[in-house]
Structure formats: C-alpha cells, structure tokens
Amino acid sequence: MTKLRLAIVGAGPAGIYAADILLKAERNFEVSIDLFDHLPAPYGLVRYGVAPDHPRIKGIINALRDVLDRGDIRLFGNVRYGTDITLHDLKKHYNAVIFATGAVHDANLPIPGIELEGSYGAARFVSWFDGHPDVPRTWPLEAQSVAVIGNGNVALDVSRMLAKHADDLLPTEIPANVYEGLKASPVTDVHVFGRRGPTSVKFTPLELRELGELNDVDIIVHDEDFDYDDAARAAVASNKQVFVIDKVLNQWRKRETGKASRRLHLHFFARPVEVTDDGNGHVGGFRYERTAPDGHGGVVGTGEIRELPIQAIYRAVGYYGSSLPGVPFDKKRGVIPNREGQVLWKGEPGFESSTASQQMYGVYATGWIKRGPVGLIGHTKSDAMETVRHLINDVGNWWRPEAPDEQSIVDLLEARGVEYTNLHGWHRLDQHELALGAEQGRVRVKVVPRHDMVEVSRANVPAEL
Numbered sequence: 001m002t003k004l005r006l007a008i009v010g011a012g013p014a015g016i017y018a019a020d021i022l023l024k025a026e027r028n029f030e031v032s033i034d035l036f037d038h039l040p041a042p043y044g045l046v047r048y049g050v051a052p053d054h055p056r057i058k059g060i061i062n063a064l065r066d067v068l069d070r071g072d073i074r075l076f077g078n079v080r081y082g083t084d085i086t087l088h089d090l091k092k093h094y095n096a097v098i099f100a101t102g103a104v105h106d107a108n109l110p111i112p113g114i115e116l117e118g119s120y121g122a123a124r125f126v127s128w129f130d131g132h133p134d135v136p137r138t139w140p141l142e143a144q145s146v147a148v149i150g151n152g153n154v155a156l157d158v159s160r161m162l163a164k165h166a167d168d169l170l171p172t173e174i175p176a177n178v179y180e181g182l183k184a185s186p187v188t189d190v191h192v193f194g195r196r197g198p199t200s201v202k203f204t205p206l207e208l209r210e211l212g213e214l215n216d217v218d219i220i221v222h223d224e225d226f227d228y229d230d231a232a233r234a235a236v237a238s239n240k241q242v243f244v245i246d247k248v249l250n251q252w253r254k255r256e257t258g259k260a261s262r263r264l265h266l267h268f269f270a271r272p273v274e275v276t277d278d279g280n281g282h283v284g285g286f287r288y289e290r291t292a293p294d295g296h297g298g299v300v301g302t303g304e305i306r307e308l309p310i311q312a313i314y315r316a317v318g319y320y321g322s323s324l325p326g327v328p329f330d331k332k333r334g335v336i337p338n339r340e341g342q343v344l345w346k347g348e349p350g351f352e353s354s355t356a357s358q359q360m361y362g363v364y365a366t367g368w369i370k371r372g373p374v375g376l377i378g379h380t381k382s383d384a385m386e387t388v389r390h391l392i393n394d395v396g397n398w399w400r401p402e403a404p405d406e407q408s409i410v411d412l413l414e415a416r417g418v419e420y421t422n423l424h425g426w427h428r429l430d431q432h433e434l435a436l437g438a439e440q441g442r443v444r445v446k447v448v449p450r451h452d453m454v455e456v457s458r459a460n461v462p463a464e465l
C-alpha cells in the first residue's frame with residue numbers, strides 16, 4: 001500500500017483542519033503527518049489574533065487540541081520554514097507539503113504621514129496584546145485621542161482593546177505586561193473611521209453590539225451619517241446583517257451620553273487623506289475627506305476636508321501574507337498562487353507572478369495564504385477540504401522522497417541544532433500557563449518570550465517562571 005508522508009507548514013486552524021480532514025478521508029493509502037510551526041505554540045491566529053476578551057472564539061482551540069491529541073500527527077514547534085527547513089529538505093523527506101502559513105502583516109495604507117511616529121499597524125498591536133513572542137513587550141500607549149482606520153472586525157477589536165478599562169480585561173488571558181500597559185493608558189477618545197456609510201461596514205453585528213456594552217465607555221455616532229440614499233435603504237431592507245447593524249447604530253443615536261470617562265466615536269463617510277505631523281515627527285492629527293453616497297452603494301469625495309487632533313493612529317485595513325522561499329508568491333494579493341489549493345507557478349525559477357498557471361507538483365496551500373486574509377476560522381475548514389481533495393487525487397504526481405522514514409527529519413533538525421518543541425512540550429507549556437493563571441484567579445497567563453516558551457516546552461523551567 002502507498003504511504004503519504006505529508007508535511008504541513010503552519011499549525012493554525014487551516015493546517016490543523018487539513019490534517020484532520022486528510023486523516024478522516026476515504027483513501028486507499030496510509031498517511032503520516034508532520035506539522036511544523038515557527039512558533040513554539042500551535043493554533044496560529046486563534047491564539048495570537050482573536051481578542052482575549054472573546055473566550056467563546058478562543059474556545060475553538062479545544063476542538064483543534066482534540067485533533068492534535070489524537071496521537072497520529074507529529075507537531076514540530078519553533079521550526080521556521082525558510083530558515084530551519086527548506087523546500088529542498090521537504091522534497092527529500094516527504095511526498096508533499098501543504099502550506100498553511102496564514103497572514104500576519106498589516107496591509108499598507110498609502111497616505112502621507114502614515115510612517116510618522118505614533119502610527120501603527122493593527123496586526124502588530126493585536127500581536128502585542130495577544131502576547132506574540134516576536135513583537136516588543138512594551139507598547140507606547142501615551143495618546144489621549146486615537147484614530148482607528150477601518151470598518152472591519154479587526155478595527156473593532158483594536159478600538160475595543162484601546163477603549164476598554166484594563167481591569168475589565170484582567171479575568172482574560174492577557175499577559176501581565178499588556179495589563180500593565182493598558183492600565184497606564186491615558187486614552188479618553190477612540191475615533192473609528194470608515195470610508196463608506198453605516199450600511200456598508202464589514203463589522204459583524206455581534207462584535208458591533210459588544211461595543212455598546214463596554215463599561216464606562218460612551219458610543220458616539222453622528223446624525224449626519226444616517227441620511228441614507230436609496231441604495232442604503234435597499235441594503236437595510238434586503239440584508240439581515242445590515243438590518244441588525246443599522247438597528248444597533250440607530251439605538252445608539254438615541255442614547256444619553258456624557259457620563260462615561262471614555263468615548264468611542266464612529267465616523268462614517270470619511271476617506272483618509274493624511275496623517276499630520278505635530279512638528280516633532282510624531283502624529284499630531286488626521287485629515288480626512290467627507291464622502292457621500294454615489295447612488296450605487298459606493299461613495300464619492302465631496303472635497304470637504306476635515307481634521308481631527310490625535311496623538312496615535314492605527315490602520316486596520318487588512319492583513320497581508322508573507323512570501324516563502326522557493327514557493328511562488330502573488331505580490332498583489334499576498335497569497336500563494338493556486339487553483340483550489342494546488343499551487344501554481346510559471347514553470348521556471350524567478351517566479352513571482354500573478355499569472356502562474358502550471359501546477360507545482362507536491363505543493364499545496366490552504367487557509368489565509370491560499371485565499372487571502374478574509375473570513376472566519378470556520379472558512380478554513382472548507383478551504384482544507386478542497387485542498388485535501390486535490391492532494392488525494394494527485395497521488396500519481398507526489399514527490400518520491402529519498403529519506404521518507406520518520407526519524408530522518410528529526411535527525412536533520414537535531415543536526416542543525418534547531419530547538420524544536422513537540423506536542424508533549426506544548427502540553428507542558430499549556431499546563432504551565434493554566435497553572436500560572438490559576439494562581440492569580442485568571443483563565444491563563446501566557447508565557448510571552450520565545451526563549452521561555454521553548455524552555456518550558458523542553459522541560460527546563462526557569463526558577464522565575
């Protein structure tokens with residue numbers, strides 16, 4: 001019987017679902033899966049993206065853990081594809097690879113002043129408050145007035161985390177340094193800006209409604225943004241989600257405000273124009289152009305420029321994937337070019353193209369690096385089903401590795417001095433974090449520095465932890 005030795009790079013939901021689906025799939029060959037991640041902990045953005053005050057979503061980790069704990073997938077944490085292992089290595093040891101490396105970087109917002117000090121990408125801030133080991137441990141929270149650009153759920157997460165009182169976050173798994181940073185924040189006003197109107201937002205109703213429940217935070221909306229045109233009225237009438245969002249926002253228009261110590265302002269019909277300098281190379285203000293409905297669900301500029309004094313700005317305008325050595329990359333979309341998960345290339349070296357069209361045998365993609373950084377965790381399951389279906393059907397085109405035995409990749413990592421962690425190590429780290437949390441009456445206290453994560457996982461727990 002044929003055996004598929006499969007490498008999956010990326011232990012986020014997409015990679016774990018792909019492993020699960022393959023193991024459960026109807027097939028006439030055996031499977032052995034090695035799952036690599038450059039972080040010492042699995043679960044990708046569920047651990048390092050989903051906001052800490054969303055325990056229900058974080059709970060998806062329990063389902064992902066069940067997959068890993070079944071015992072038929074080997075986890076190699078703290079192993080970075082591109083430096084610790086290469087495509088050449090994978091070809092030597094496996095029949096195929098699925099890349100499930102997601103997207104962690106901020107998309108660009110090309111306006112003057114965006115590079116000023118005090119201007120941040122939402123992705124890095126999210127990584128900070130979720131305790132990602134590769135971002136600085138301190139975050140400059142010195143602004144009283146902050147702008148957040150974007151009308152999607154990440155913009156809501158960032159605004160909520162900035163506006164919420166740190167003590168209301170304490171029962172969650174936020175790391176100690178994040179609690180301390182937020183506790184000292186002088187913020188009083190968070191302004192969220194969207195280019196289009198209230199009926200065109202990408203917020204989900206649940207996340208939007210949550211803003212209205214924040215302790216000691218007023219939600220401010222402006223009557224001028226609710227002068228709907230026919231297209232907006234039609235959207236409210238025909239789309240349940242838009243209907244609920246419109247209802248929530250209209251309830252806030254009637255609310256009494258003025259007693260809370262912090263405010264979260266929602267500004268619509270505002271096109272970013274410029275981040276202005278305070279004279280010292282730091283963010284001093286945000287200039288935007290008022291837009292108006294164009295009658296077809298879009299907007300046009302009105303020429304009216306407004307400016308708001310702020311001391312920090314966060315752009316939450318989307319994520320962007322990273323290119324991987326040896327693997328084609330579509331720079332425009334920030335994804336690996338693929339057809340239903342089968343990776344495509346031009347067929348020759350130097351492939352950085354959006355017009356790749358030949359299948360690169362043995363190489364597959366799933367999740368955000370396949371589809372782009374949109375959609376919920378559940379969508380990565382359908383991604384994985386599609387990719388795995390092709391992997392199974394492509395059996396005649398898999399690589400023929402010269403060293404397919406399971407020990408040889410372990411020998412390679414050890415020979416290179418890679419301090420890889422495994423599933424037992426992750427269990428140790430997980431238990432350690434839960435125990436730290438229990439001591440303080442909290443869900444969990446995350447270990448943040450990579451070195452400490454590796455030490456705990458590899459059973460060398462430093463005394464101070």
Ligand SMILES: Cc1cc2nc3c(=O)[nH]c(=O)nc-3n(C[C@H](O)[C@H](O)[C@H](O)COP(=O)(O)OP(=O)(O)OC[C@H]3O[C@@H](n4cnc5c(N)ncnc54)[C@H](O)[C@@H]3O)c2cc1C
Nearest residue numbers: 010012013014037038044045049081101102367368376377
């Ligand atoms: C701020 C934020 C909040 C979100 N909130 C929600 C929510 O509330 N509900 C919801 O359903 N969805 C939410 N999402 C979306 C959800 O996180 C994604 O749909 C999902 O995580 C995408 O899965 P993925 O496996 O493709 O990528 P990821 O989760 O990013 O996993 C990719 C994995 O690949 C690893 N990796 C990357 N490069 C390498 C490399 N070179 N070598 C080895 N490993 C590598 C990474 O370490 C990571 O573990 C949120 C997303 C963000 C950004």
